[in-house]
Amino acid sequence: MLSVVPRPVIVRAPSKVNLHLGVGDLREDGYHELTSVFQALSLSDDVHLTESDALTVRVRGVDADSVPTDRGNLVWQAAELLARRAGRSADVAITIVKGVPVAGGMAGGSADAAATLVGLNELWRLGLDRAELFELGAELGSDVPFTLHGMTALGTGRGEKLLPVLSRNSFHWVIALAKGGLSTPAVFRELDRLRAEGDPPRIGDPDELMHALAAGDATALAPLLGNDLQAAALSLKPELRRTLRAGVTAGALAGIVSGSGPTCAFLCSDEDVAVEVAAELAGAGVCRTIRVAHGPVPGARVLADDISR
Ligand code: ATP
Numbered sequence: 430m431l432s433v434v435p436r437p438v439i440v441r442a443p444s445k446v447n448l449h450l451g452v453g454d455l456r457e458d459g460y461h462e463l464t465s466v467f468q469a470l471s472l473s474d475d476v477h478l479t480e481s482d483a484l485t486v487r488v489r490g491v492d493a494d495s496v497p498t499d500r501g502n503l504v505w506q507a508a509e510l511l512a513r514r515a516g517r518s519a520d521v522a523i524t525i526v527k528g529v530p531v532a533g534g535m536a537g538g539s540a541d542a543a544a545t546l547v548g549l550n551e552l553w554r555l556g557l558d559r560a561e562l563f564e565l566g567a568e569l570g571s572d573v574p575f576t577l578h579g580m581t582a583l584g585t586g587r588g589e590k591l592l593p594v595l596s597r598n599s600f601h602w603v604i605a606l607a608k609g610g611l612s613t614p615a616v617f618r619e620l621d622r623l624r625a626e627g628d629p630p631r632i633g634d635p636d637e638l639m640h641a642l643a644a645g646d647a648t649a650l651a652p653l654l655g656n657d658l659q660a661a662a663l664s665l666k667p668e669l670r671r672t673l674r675a676g677v678t679a680g681a682l683a684g685i686v687s688g689s690g691p692t693c694a695f696l697c698s699d700e701d702v703a704v705e706v707a708a709e710l711a712g713a714g715v716c717r718t719i720r721v722a723h724g725p726v727p728g729a730r731v732l733a734d735d736i737s738r
Contacts, residue, residue, distance in 0.1 A: 437477035437524075440548040442540035442576050442729035443469035444529040444722070446602060446687045446694045448642075448650070449635040452657040455621050463586070466594060466635050466642075469579040470602060470722040474529050474537060475732070476504065476544035478552050481522035484508055490527035491718075496538075503538045507545035507569055514565065515555050530718055533606045534613075534688035539572035543729040547577070551731055563591075579728025581642060583635070597645030599723045600696060601703040603681060605672055605716040607691035611662060616689040619661035629660045651682035651696050662690035669693060672715045679709035 445467045453462030474490075486505055488496040496502065500509075504523050512519035523545065529537035546565055550557050557565075559577070566573035574591055575582060581596040623629050632655030641650040663669055663686070672693050673684040680702050681695035693716075697703040700723070707719045 435480045437479040438548045438552045439732040440476045440478070440544035440551075440729055441473050441732050442476065442544035442547075443579055443724075443726050444472045444474075444535035444537060444540060445469055445572065445575060446535070446604070446724065447656060448581075448654055448685075449632065449638050450656040450658060450688060451632050451635070452617075452620060454624075461617060463584065464635065465584040466581065466638060467575045467584055468581045468596070468600070468724040469576070469726050469728060470535075470604070470724040471726050472529055472535070472604065472720050472722040473726070474540050474544065475526040476541055476548055477524040477526070478545065478548040479522045479524075480552065481520050483522075484519045485522045487522075487524045488527060489524065491529070492531035493527055495531050496525070496527065503542035503569060503573075504545040507542040507565075508549060510565055510568060511546060511549050511553075511555070514557075515553060517553065521549065521552065530604075530606050530692075530720070532610050533604075533692040534611075534690055535604070535692060536572040536576055539570050540576040540729065542566065542569045542573050543576040546573075547729040547731060575728075577728045579730075580725040583639075594639055594642060596642040596725050598647075599725075600647055600650070601698070601700050602722045602724065603676065603695040603697060603703050603707045603710065604687075604720045604722055605676065605693045605695065605710055606718040606720075607666065607669060607672065607693070608717045609666075609691070611666055611689060611691045613689040616658055616661045616665065619665055620658060623660055623664065632657055647682060647696060647698055654683050654685045654696065656685055656687070658689050659686040662686045666691055668715070672710075675710055675713045675715050676706060679706040679713075681706050
């Protein structure tokens, strides 16, 4: 008798870089109002979802050892959330193939959660629309809606209210991951401390940046990249200054701390320059991992699926 091996639904989900991150004052509820322009990058994770008789998670690829395979993994929480919503059990075997470095401020875990929502909607034939998936995504984490959305978008609130931003052409990036991490809450606390002490300059609104994106002009975009958390990240990890300097010396148009760091992102004029900058940064020994990427790319999307199902 022929046994049919179930084939997985495979979903690819992008990482992100913050081109602009404006941080408002600390609110009474302990949060900061954020204004963020995100761009989805080609550095991505693939999530394989296969019918099974229990919920299991396996992780392969970059930094796989540091990713939990139990309820601590966002894909587990995404599967349980969607199963509850669908009134069914969450029996699915999930394999994550990591391309996005872990804990680098690039939303890798959020991307996997977004991929799981999209993939299970397909595998379980739930027929949920994008708006319903966005709502579920926002329950899982503030970066999940953007990794569902992809491309370039303006996020407000805690990052979960999204508006598409027109972006012409591809932009070329070098992503440099620092040795050691930075805790996001600690970076926000440091910003509050710096603001209590003096008043570090704020980046203003992203209007000009959005014009440069619409024009597809990397040279115009470079000086407009901005991040209110950068001063705090540099204060906690002064060695990032060296990384930022090294990337620009190597030929990048600009370098910026992405999100709360410690990842630094370098905008380059084209792909060849990006490859050269990556090679020089690798030689300079200022970071843990270097990747070349381009953006914008689409949000979480199904790559392949078992047509005989
Ligand atoms: P963000 O940019 O959204 O703040 P990040 O990119 O800095 O996130 P992640 O790679 O998402 O960080 O991982 C942060 C932590 O979350 C990891 O150290 C890990 O313990 C946990 N985690 C849970 N699920 C995942 C996952 N699917 N992939 C990676 N890390 C995960």
